[in-house]
Amino acid sequence: MKALEFRRNIPRYAAARLAGSFTPGRGSGVGPIRLVDADLPELPNQDWEIVRPRLSGICGSDLATIDGKSARYFEPLVSFPFIPGHEVVGDLQDGTRVVLEPVLGCLSRNIDPPCKSCQDGQLGNCEYVTFGEISPGIQTGSCCDTGGGWSIAFAAHTSQLHPVGKDLSDEAAVMIEPTACGVHAALSTGIEPEGTVTVIGSGTLGLVTISALRSYFPDVKILATARYPHQKSLALDLGADVAIAPNEIKRAVRRMTKSRAISLSTEDGNVDRLTGGSDAVIDCVGSSESITDALSVTRPRGKIVLVGMPSSVNIELTPLWHREIQLVGAYTYGTEKLADGSVARTFDLAADLVDSAKLDRLLSAVYPLSRYQDALEHAASAGHRGAVKIAFDLRSEKERDLL
Amino acid sequence: MKNEKNLAPRPGFVLDVDRTSPPVLFHHGDTFKLEKLPAGRSRVIYPPEPLEGLRDPDSAIRHALENPIGDSEPLSALLRPDMKLTIAFDDISLPLPPMRRPDIRQRIIEAVLDLAAEAGVDDVHLIAALAIHRRMTEDELRHAVGDRVYDAFAPSGRLYNHDAEDPEGMVVLGETPHGEDVQFSRRAAESDLVVYVNINLVSMDGGHKSTATGLSGYTGLRHHHNVHTMRNSTSFMDQENSELHASNWRMGKVIRDAGVKIFQIETTVNNNTFGRSGPLAVLQKREWEWSARDRASFVAMQKGLDVMPSSARRQIFNSWEAPYEMTSVQAGEVEAVHKITTENVYKQQIVEVEGQTDILTMGLPYISPYNVNSVMNPILVMCLGLGYFFNMYRGKPLVREGGVVIMSHPTPWEFHSVHHPSYIDFFEQVLADTTDPIEIERKYEKQFAEDEWYIHLYRNSYAYHGVHPFYMWYWGSHALEHLGRVIIVGGDSSAVQRLGFQSASTLPDALEMASDVVGPQPTITHMKNPPIFLADVK
Amino acid sequence: MNAITSSLGKARSFINKSGFPYRSAPTPYGVEPAPVKKNTGSDFNTDWARKYPARLTRAMLIEGFMRPAMKFLADPHISGVDRLSGIDGPVIFAANHHSHADTPLLLSTIPDPWRHHLVVGAAADYFFSTRVGGTISSLVMSAVPIERTKVGRRSAEMVRDLIDEGWSLIIFPEGGRSPDGWGQPFRGGAAYLAIRCGVPVVPIHIYGTGKILRKGKSLPRPSSTKITFGDPLMPDEGQNAKRFAEKLETAVAALADEASTDWWQARRRAYSKTSPDLTGPDAGGWRRIWALGKNDRRSQRKRWPDF
Known part of the structure; x- marks a missing residue:
């Protein structure tokens, strides 16, 4: 069975880091990822099923792993060798089309009683991802026992599977997982109905976040930074009020929030940071620069939500302290409490949003597994090349039908 | 010789x-x-x-002040010891580029202040009539009004930049028949006499625009600084066909009717922008009349500029002061004065x-x-x-x-x-x-x-x-x-x-x-x- | 050598190939050519020739070269210098004019304190027609351009400015060298300048320079000369320039008489208005030349030493 396997290999890891620092995505050629002929994963117990992916997306965190940039933090939370791929729409053996909710929580690990987070329905926050019947792994795609989406088939716990309606195309369904992240981020801002939100970055995460914000907070003002023209027009289309270049963020937020500016001298007309600012900032980039920008445009007691995986950054935290800004993370999803008090699973909300906002348009290109290097490079330079989401298309793989 | x-x-x-x-x-x-x-x-x-500049600008100015045009008394007859006198003058945007010292404004303001001193006027303010332009720096003010005037008035706060956003300092004098608010500097409005000192570089400048625009703010300006007015000013350099000027003239009437007495002093300069001789003189010569020296200096200048960083080039050009010469000066009632000023501008341009x-x-x-x-x-x-x-x-x-x-x-x-x-x-x-x-x-x-x-x-x-x-x-x-x-x-x-x-x-x-x-x-x-x-x- | 010619050739072909602004542009068809702003003739600027470097050069030329040369060529016999003792400050020296030697002769014979504060009124159209000629004239002779025919306002102003600055002027009121050996009538220019400037005019008669280098000759020939300074004349307020010019002419004629006879006879003839006319008989043809010949013979005699 064809699969893209990621092995622990320190020299290759270093090579990937080097290559990736020159050309994003180039780590795929020299790094620890290889197209292999893997065995079909064994099912841990009767609650597991074989899923044959149809489309399998490439996520920003996958790319960081491939270019050797992901934090060592994850080392104990994964088990090698693993097959990446957690944004999956696929078929069950009986032909049902399903979407994967990749978190490997207490339920799938057969841990009873489950941890506190899982009890509360906050699957993403599961505390026992290194325990239980299967090997460590925060999600499908990082655990050596389950396989992952970048292959012909993998194993999934029935609790991870969400059947997809007939009307939803594969292209839409594969967007549900990333959209769920956006929904979770948007809802975790806890913003007032007429507040202001700044979204930094208009890649896949930024765009789905904008869409989610617009959907759940129809009256907030949304400002988005977008580096490329297609990102700008998509951001505006999905509900941003203003889309500007990343280096224009401070002036733009100042205008939107009618605040004043501070720089070396208050008189020199430059904008280093704002006196007031945005009620919430959602950082979908996660770099030192973007977090620093976020800190300079968030109002006192405002909130910064980190959606982009930050890895290790270097930031001046004085403003966080002085302005009493909250810096919170938003990793995956679980259960959401909506403004009207109702409770819903993030995945269900995301599925609705993908349908209503037609987020299938964010899928720009698909590749067969055999062209994985091209696919990964394309994904790594998606903005530059006018794309948003890149995915592997496994629907026409011959091996698929042999299973 | x-x-x-x-x-x-x-x-x-x-x-x-x-x-x-x-x-x-x-x-x-x-x-x-x-x-x-x-x-x-x-x-x-x-x-x-x-054109040739006036041979003796200072005596021409004194002559103009004492022989006003239109319905106005000579300046000396308008000055009384207990009066409030405000002298407003054009800002850094005129002339372009800035002229060599002594600036025309300095010559005129000194002449006006001489008369005011003679008449014993105590309460004198000088205002740079910059409307919503940027404030002038001390150096720029010194250049415009001269060091003598600056040192005499600025330290005590009687020489300053107009502030159109000072809620206390601005007043609405009324409305034109077209419903335009006439906003004006409170100090000028409350003065017994406003003397306006103008340099008319192009035919758009001067007239009622000097005060109705220069001493106004956004509340007043928005009535004529807008797309409709500008599209109906064909062109705004031609007062007869300019809605911009029509609006300013309407406002001028409101200002006059509100009891503000304005003594307008307007001047024109020739277009000796780059000098008849000197490093930039070649810029105002016709190409076939460039001498060998002109051509050599042009080639050298061009090559030199090409290798310079743009900030250095900017610094060089910003330091250029034009050897403008005054070609006329006239004072008195605004509209009568401005008619003659405009003729003099046309004569040159x-x-x-x-x-x-x-x-x-x-x-x-x-x-x-x-x-x-x-x-x-x-x-x-x-x-x-x-x-x-x-x-x-x-x-x-x-x-x-x-x-x-x-x-x-x-x-x-x-x-x-x-x-x-x-x-x-x-x-x-x-x-x-x-x-x-x-x-x-x-x-x-x-x-x-x-x-x-x-x-x-x-x-x-x-x-x-x-x-x-x-x-x-x-x-x-x-x-x-x-x-x-x-x-x-x-x-x-x-x-x-x-x-x-x-x-x-x-x-x-x-x-x-x-x-x-x-x-x-x-x-x-x-x-x-x-x-x-x-x-x-x- | 080859390198020089080839680089010259390169420069030439570069300029040939490249157009404006490396070469001048032709005046476009249908466009009035620019009126030329003259800096020759009466517009020639001679300010520099009165700055110290030029004055020093000139003083060296006069003392080191001109005076010995004149001593050799002209052997000047000077009289009447004592008549200048009563005056103080700038004056106008007005002399008759026969030769290019007149100016160097005067420059090396006019006494202090005037000698190094002299300017020479020189025909604008002759000495200043080119920049090079004008430069040499003003450096060597301290010449300033004066219109030959009618002194213009600018020249007059210039001269007045110079006199105000303390310079004295040498002028030849005849307006040019004698064509035939006889003098020419004095024009009003010098008189006009004197009236405008209100300074005394010193009449000077120069005898014999016509022999050295008369008009039309280019190589000088030694011959003895006589220079006679006359009593300074002061124009009256508002005096007619023409009348003053006549007065000057008469004064120079009297000096000529004095030079060829003696002071007493000359004075008597002057008062009886019978001084010999400088301009010669009012007749044409041979009689003028014949009349001149008489003087000539006399001077011929003078070339030999008196025993």
Whole structure:
């Protein structure tokens, strides 16, 4: 069975880091990822099923792993060798089309009683991802026992599977997982109905976040930074009020929030940071620069939500302290409490949003597994090349039908 | 013995370009280009040569003060010991470039203050009538009014910049029959006499505009600094056909009826912008009259500028002070004075031109009214080309309706953050959204005009008011409506694109692009400006 | 050598190939050529020739070269210098004019304190027609351009400025060298300048320079000369220039008489208005030349030493 396997290999890891620092995505050629002929994963117990992916997306965190940039933090939370791929729409053996909710929580690990987070329905926050019947792994795609989406088939716990309606195309369904992240981020801002939100970055995460914000907070003002023209027009289309270049963020937020500016001298007309600012900032980039920008445009007691995986950054935290800004993370999803008090699973909300906002348009290109290097490079330079989401298309793989 | 006998200045004229015509000098920001225009269908308008200045400006000023024009007493008869006297004067935007010392304002203000001292007037204020322009720095004020005046009045706070956003300092005097609010400086309104000191560089300046605009603020200005007015000012350099002036004149009447007595002193200068001799003199000579020395100095200058960083070039040009000479001075009642002033401006600047053209080319220089000692940003490039140069006409525009304007300027994406903070936002936000003046006015003007940060910077720093970039855009709105296309040669292409114009790397390319709009074999007219001229188009 | 010619050739071909602004542009068809701003003739600026470097050069030329040369060529016999003792400050020296030798002769014979504060009124159209000629004239002779025919306002102003600055002027009121050996009538120019400037005029008669280098000759020939300074004449307020010119002419004629006879006879003839006319008989043809011949014979005699 064809699969893209990621092995622990320190020299290759270093090579990937080097290559990736020159050309994003180039780590795929020299790094620890290889197209292999893997065995079909064994099912841990009767609650597991074989899923044959149809489309399998490439996520920003996958790319960081491939270019050797992901934090060592994850080392104990994964088990090698693993097959990446957690944004999956696929078929069950009986032909049902399903979407994967990749978190490997207490339920799938057969841990009873489950941890506190899982009890509360906050699957993403599961505390026992290194325990239980299967090997460590925060999600499908990082655990050596389950396989992952970048292959012909993998194993999934029935609790991870969400059947997809007939009307939803594969292209839409594969967007549900990333959209769920956006929904979770948007809802975790806890913003007032007429507040202001700044979204930094208009890649896949930024765009789905904008869409989610617009959907759940129809009256907030949304400002988005977008580096490329297609990102700008998509951001505006999905509900941003203003889309500007990343280096224009401070002036733009100042205008939107009618605040004043501070720089070396208050008189020199430059904008280093704002006196007031945005009620919430959602950082979908996660770099030192973007977090620093976020800190300079968030109002006192405002909130910064980190959606982009930050890895290790270097930031001046004085403003966080002085302005009493909250810096919170938003990793995956679980259960959401909506403004009207109702409770819903993030995945269900995301599925609705993908349908209503037609987020299938964010899928720009698909590749067969055999062209994985091209696919990964394309994904790594998606903005530059006018794309948003890149995915592997496994629907026409011959091996698929042999299973 | 002086051997600087000047030959009689020659009038401007129109050169028909043929195969033997030399390339024409184009200003190109802080550099220059020599451009060959197509033979047989191009013409070049050359400005008149500088008129002789007055031999004794100081006695001419004293004569004017004592022999007023129109319904006015001599200045000395208007001065009383217990009166409130306010002297308002033109700001840094005039003349362009700044003139060599002594500035005309200094000469006049000293003459006025002499009379005031003689009459024993105690309460005198001097105000730089800058409306919503940036405040003048101490150096700039010293240059304009001279050190004697500055040292006598500034330390005690009696010489200062107009502040149109001072809630206590501004007052609405009334409304014109057209429903326009007339906003005015409270100090000026409460004075027994306002003496206005003007330098009339172009025919747009002066008259009631001096006070009705110069001592006003956003509340008053918005009634005539708007797209509707500018589109109905054809052109704003021709008072007879300018809605801008009609509105200012209506406001002038309200100011007069409110009991504000204005003694207007207007002056004109010749167009000796670059000097009859000296390093830049070649810029105001006709190419075929360049001597070997002129050509050598031009080549050396051009080569030198090419290797310099743009900041060094800017510094060199910003330090240039024009050897302007005063050609007339007249004082008295505003309208009567301004009539004569305008005639004197025309005497220097009018060039008769026969008929319109398909393509109008212009080489934009390094300076516009709003970037003295500053950076010429893309919005100012637009305003200088489509606002000022395009409107340097009387009768009808030099270029036909649907024609093309080609401007030569490097148009860097560069702003002076102290002087033009709201311009940066205008460029990043407003122009990124739309370049349609009506849309811009409707959607964004209020937001910028009332932005507190801009107001803070305008009042406390040296920033143009938040709404000022809008006025720059409105200044070009008549041209935008009239033209089929605007092309900038040699500009930063992303900045040019943001302006909504097309970018060409060379003039021949631009002419090629223009022919898409105006057809093959178009006629071309080049404005060889500066020195400034006003085309009288028949 | 080859390198020089080849680089010259390169420069030439560069300039040939490149157009404006490396080469001048022709005046376009149909355009009035620019009126030329003259800096020759009466517009020639001679300010520099009265700055110290030029004055020093000139003083060296006069003392080191001109005076010995004149001593050899002209052997000047000077009289009447004592008549200048009563005057103080700038004056106008008005002399008759026969030769180019007149100016160097005067420059090396006019006494202090005037000698190094002299300017020479020189025909604007002759000495200043080119820049090079004008430069040499003003450096060597301290010449200033004066219109030959009618002194213009500018020349007059210039001279007045110079006199105000303390310079004295040498002028030849005849307006040019004698064509035939006889004098020419004095024109009003010098008189006009004197009236305008209000300074005394010192009449000078120069005898014999016509022999050295008369008009039309280019090589000088030694011959003895006589220079006679006359009593300074002061123009009256508002005096007619023409009348003053006549007075000057008469004074020079009297000096000529004095030079050829003696002071007493000359004075008597002057008062009886019978001084020999400088301009010669009012007749044409041979009689003028014959009449001149009488003087000539007399001077011929003088060339030999008196025993």
